Amino acid sequence: AQKITQTQPGMFVQEKEAVTLDCTYDTSDPSYGLFWYKQPSSGEMIFLIYQGSYDQQNATEGRYSLNFQKARKSANLVISASQLGDSAMYFCAMRLTRISNFGNEKLTFGTGTRLTIIP
Amino acid sequence: DSGVTQTPKHLITATGQRVTLRCSPRSGDLSVYWYQQSLDQGLQFLIQYYNGEERAKGNILERFSAQQFPDLHSELNLSSLELGDSALYFCASSVGTSGGPGRSATQYFGPGTRLTVL
Numbered sequence: 277a278q279k280i281t282q283t284q285p286g287m288f289v290q291e292k293e294a295v296t297l298d299c300t301y302d303t304s305d306p307s308y309g310l311f312w313y314k315q316p317s318s319g320e321m322i323f324l325i326y327q328g329s330y331d332q333q334n335a336t337e338g339r340y341s342l343n344f345q346k347a348r349k350s351a352n353l354v355i356s357a358s359q360l361g362d363s364a365m366y367f368c369a370m371r372l373t374r375i376s377n378f379g380n381e382k383l384t385f386g387t388g389t390r391l392t393i394i395p
Numbered sequence: 396d397s398g399v400t401q402t403p404k405h406l407i408t409a410t411g412q413r414v415t416l417r418c419s420p421r422s423g424d425l426s427v428y429w430y431q432q433s434l435d436q437g438l439q440f441l442i443q444y445y446n447g448e449e450r451a452k453g454n455i456l457e458r459f460s461a462q463q464f465p466d467l468h469s470e471l472n473l474s475s476l477e478l479g480d481s482a483l484y485f486c487a488s489s490v491g492t493s494g495g496p497g498r499s500a501t502q503y504f505g506p507g508t509r510l511t512v513l
Contacts, residue, residue, distance in 0.1 A: 309500040309501075311501065311502075313504070319483060319506070319507050319509065320397075320504065320505075320506045320507060321485060321487075321504035321507070322397075322504075323397070323501055323502075323503055323504070326500070326501050328500075367438065369438075371500060371502075373500045380451060381426070381428075381443065381450075381451065381489070381500070382428065382440035382443065382451060382453055383428070383430070383438075383440065383487075383502055384440075385437060385438040387437055388437075
């Protein structure tokens with residue numbers, strides 16, 4: 277079974293500073309994908325970034341980057357130059373991606389980190 | 396906008412009642428997933444459909460059922476509702492492959508249906 281751990285329930289960061297949200301994962305399967313989603317107070321779940329377990333480079337999407345350390349089983353999200361609109365809940369998630377895992381593609385989520393950007 | 400639509404956005408009903416939540420996946424996506432988000436359980440996978448067939452089941456109660464129609468929209472039926480069923484219900488969809496690495500594994504979420512059982 278897969279498990280995601282997010283140890284920071286809440287974080288306060290000054291506007292324009294960089295912020296790192298922690299995520300560790302556990303799986304015995306070598307083929308998996310890691311995701312970060314943002315959930316603003318309005319409730320929708322917004323996909324931010326994806327990292328595959330075989331990807332050689334860390335994923336980047338605009339101001340978001342994923343610090344993937346496979347040996348440590350960590351997939352931290354880094355937001356550069358934070359903005360007030362970044363205030364939200366952030367969820368780390370994973371799913372298996374091997375073809376033989378057909379039928380086992382559910383996302384397993386962490387408990388989330390509530391990020392508050394201070395002006 | 397993820398391209399996944401869900402209706403209704405809000406639903407308020409009484410205990411013992413039955414409701415139907417509707418989801419339309421992104422164009423071209425064959426897989427539909429249902430998730431429940433509650434304060435005590437967090438985000439939990441309920442069920443997955445792929446091209447009209449049930450593909451995987453998670454922590455879905457027997458009082459809940461779902462289906463995916465030929466046009467690929469999906470409905471989640473919740474019956475004999477209890478106070479504890481109050482939650483945000485999400486539908487998500489992904490590219491119509493059975494698995495595989497890469498961004499095809501990404502699930503895009505709809506805006507959710509907030510269910511309140513009184």
